[in-house]
Amino acid sequence: MSFLFSSLAFLLLITTTPSSPATATATTPLRHGYYSATCPPAEFIVRDVMRKSLLSDPRSAASVMRFQFHDCFVNGCDGSMLLDDTDTMLGEKLSLSNIDSLRSYDVVDDIKAELEEACPGVVSCADIIVMASRDAVSLTGGPNWEVKLGRLDSLTASQADADAIMPSPRANATMLIDLFAGYNLSVKDLVALSGSHSIGKGRCFSIQFRLYNQSGPGRPDPAIEPRFREKLMELCPMGGDESATVGLDSTPVVFDNAYFKDLVGGRGFLNSDQTLFTHPLTRKYVEVFSRDEEEFFGAFVEGMVKMGDLQSGRPGEVRRNCRVANGGRRPAEEEHLPPAFGLARWI
Ligand code: HEM
Ligand SMILES: *[C@@H]1O[C@H](CO)[C@@H](O)[C@H](O)[C@H]1NC(C)=O
Ligand SMILES: *[C@@H]1O[C@H](CO)[C@@H](O)[C@H](O)[C@H]1NC(C)=O
Ligand SMILES: *[C@@H]1O[C@H](CO)[C@@H](O)[C@H](O)[C@H]1NC(C)=O
Numbered sequence: 001m002s003f004l005f006s007s008l009a010f011l012l013l014i015t016t017t018p019s020s021p022a023t024a025t026a027t028t029p030l031r032h033g034y035y036s037a038t039c040p041p042a043e044f045i046v047r048d049v050m051r052k053s054l055l056s057d058p059r060s061a062a063s064v065m066r067f068q069f070h071d072c073f074v075n076g077c078d079g080s081m082l083l084d085d086t087d088t089m090l091g092e093k094l095s096l097s098n099i100d101s102l103r104s105y106d107v108v109d110d111i112k113a114e115l116e117e118a119c120p121g122v123v124s125c126a127d128i129i130v131m132a133s134r135d136a137v138s139l140t141g142g143p144n145w146e147v148k149l150g151r152l153d154s155l156t157a158s159q160a161d162a163d164a165i166m167p168s169p170r171a172n173a174t175m176l177i178d179l180f181a182g183y184n185l186s187v188k189d190l191v192a193l194s195g196s197h198s199i200g201k202g203r204c205f206s207i208q209f210r211l212y213n214q215s216g217p218g219r220p221d222p223a224i225e226p227r228f229r230e231k232l233m234e235l236c237p238m239g240g241d242e243s244a245t246v247g248l249d250s251t252p253v254v255f256d257n258a259y260f261k262d263l264v265g266g267r268g269f270l271n272s273d274q275t276l277f278t279h280p281l282t283r284k285y286v287e288v289f290s291r292d293e294e295e296f297f298g299a300f301v302e303g304m305v306k307m308g309d310l311q312s313g314r315p316g317e318v319r320r321n322c323r324v325a326n327g328g329r330r331p332a333e334e335e336h337l338p339p340a341f342g343l344a345r346w347i
Contacts, residue, residue, distance in 0.1 A: 030309065034127075034149035039119035043131055049111045050135040053104070058253050061136035062200025063104035068133040068307065069196070070098060071126065073183070074162045076312035078154035079125035081162070082108060082322040095162035100243065101203065105323075108132065112322050125322035126151035130308050137304075140199050142255030143297040148308065152316025155325045169206040169270040173279030176272060185306060191276055191285035192299035193307065198259040199252055201245040202269050204236030210271050212238050223274045225266030232269075248273070260290035 035042040053060045071081045074092060081092040082105065092098055108128055115123045127149045138144035167179055180190040211232055214221040220229055235246050248269045249259040259273075263286050268274035276282040289296035317326055 030148035030150045030311075032146050032148055035119075035123060039115070039122045041118055042115060042123050045114050045118060046111050046128060046131040047135045047139075049107065049114060050132055050139060053107045053110070054139055057104070059200060060104045060107050061140045062196075062248075062252070063102070064107050064129075065133040065136040065196060066102065066200065067104075067108070067129045068304065069193070070102060070162070070166065071129050072307045072310045074165050075154065075158070075314070076310045077126050077130060077151050077308055078312060078314070078316060079129065079151075079319065079322060080154040080157040082125050082129075083154070083157040083325065084323040086324075086328075089156060090159040091157035092159055092162040094159045095166060097166035097168075098162060100205075108322050116320065121318055121320060124151050124316075124318045125153045128322070133304070136199075137196075137255050137300075140253060140255040142198075143301050145301045145305070148305070151311070153319040153322075153325075154312070154314065154316055155327070167272065169202070169272050170209060171272045171275070173275040173282050176275070177279075177281065183307070183310060185303065187281050188285050188299055189303040189306060191282050191289065192296060193303040194273065194276060195257070195259050195289060195296055195300055197248040197269070197273055198255050198257070200248050201252060202248050203242060204240065204244045204246065205242035206270060207232065207236060207246075208238075208242060211236060214271075221271060221274065223266060223268075223278055228265075228267040257289055257293040257296045260286050260296065264290045 050061070050064070053064075067081065068077070070092070071077050071079060074080060081098065081102070083089070083091045083093075085091045085094065093102070108125065111128050111132060112123075112125060115128070130147050130149070130151070134145060134147050165179075167176060171179075176190055176194075177187055180186070180193075185193070210221045210224070211229070212218060212220065224232070232246070236242075236244065246269060249262050250267065251258040259268075262268055263273060263277040266274070266277075268277065277286045285299075289299070320326055
């Protein structure tokens with residue numbers, strides 16, 4: 001009912017919004033080789049910058065790959081999370097899940113700068129995120145796959161939408177299953193995509209409650225294996241530096257299935273990780289992926305492709321600078337759009 005209502009309101013809004021020649025509606029079918037005529041070296045350039053970035057900061061692979069999740073879940077894969085705040089817009093960078101946590105925005109800037117030199121105004125920031133995420137996985141030992149391209153960049157971003165949508169590290173499996181189902185992502189997709197935590201780090205901030213308060217004052221989540229808990233308490237002491245970081249699995253620079261083996265052993269870093277082994281619906285996939293890395297890789301690629309297909313249907317453009325819309329600010333007509341959450345389309 002409310003879905004129908006917001007769909008109608010949304011359609012009315014876009015059909016009555018005059019569009020400038022530089023913008024189009026972000027519903028173009030995505031396809032492989034989208035830039036093969038207009039920017040043949042695009043995919044090569046992205047991989048090259050990613051390779052260099054990894055040499056100077058091995059964690060940047062994880063940080064950039066995380067962008068795909070934070071971009072695609074908030075109003076589709078439209079580069080909205082890359083927009084800086086303006087006088088009239090609080091963007092997604094301020095959102096609790098993103099602030100002091102998302103990093104390596106500069107890697108996307110470097111990629112964009114090289115692409116603008118090679119083929120000005122052609123390759124969208126949303127597509128850069130999808131290409132770079134794929135490269136991050138394959139350059140750290142994970143699977144390689146062909147990505148569909150042709151996304152447009154949003155004209156706007158919304159801190160409120162990111163706050164409302166992005167899950168807390170304390171989320172339980174039930175909440176995560178429901179969240180992902182809203183994007184037509186299955187329980188298997190959820191577990192496979194969580195395997196992205198095979199690379200990268202998290203802050204002590206994200207596990208303070210889990211270590212010291214979850215079962216009452218001073219008491220931890222009972223699902224943590226006791227020796228692992230001691231190690232975490234050493235790395236993240238109560239009242240210590242909450243910006244200190246810890247690997248999300250036992251091999252945080254290699255994309256492999258160690259994450260799932262860790263979960264089976266009670267050594268997941270976040271509540272949202274360990275809960276996948278606690279809950280019967282997700283546990284069976286954790287077990288399969290912990291035993292069979294190929295099975296994990298296949299399911300992960302499938303999940304990334306489905307997540308990459310999420311589009312809002314809103315007006316878009318190819319930004320010249322990933323941090324600002326080409327017009328410099330969002331058009332007034334855009335200011336009261338309802339969130340596209342639930343309206344996303346899969347092409
Ligand atoms: C299922 C729900 C998820 C939750 C609750 C979640 C939550 C988190 C949290 C709390 C962190 C650490 C942030 C910090 O402490 O600063 C993190 C890191 C990360 N997340 Fe997720 N995440 C989820 C799913 C995903 C998905 C689907 C992907 C990508 C496909 C992803 C990729 C990453 C990566 C690569 C990192 C490490 C980033 C770095 O080292 O900079 N996450 N996630
Ligand atoms: C999961 O979290 C939600 C929201 O906090 C809560 O209502 C629900 O009872 C939790 N489910 C389980 C199985 O703990
Ligand atoms: C522990 O959690 C309770 C309830 O959520 C909260 O009131 C209290 O401030 C927390 N204590 C610490 C040390 O975080
Ligand atoms: C949802 O996913 C299923 C399985 O991947 C697919 O067959 C179906 O077409 C999808 N539905 C939508 C609305 O995209």
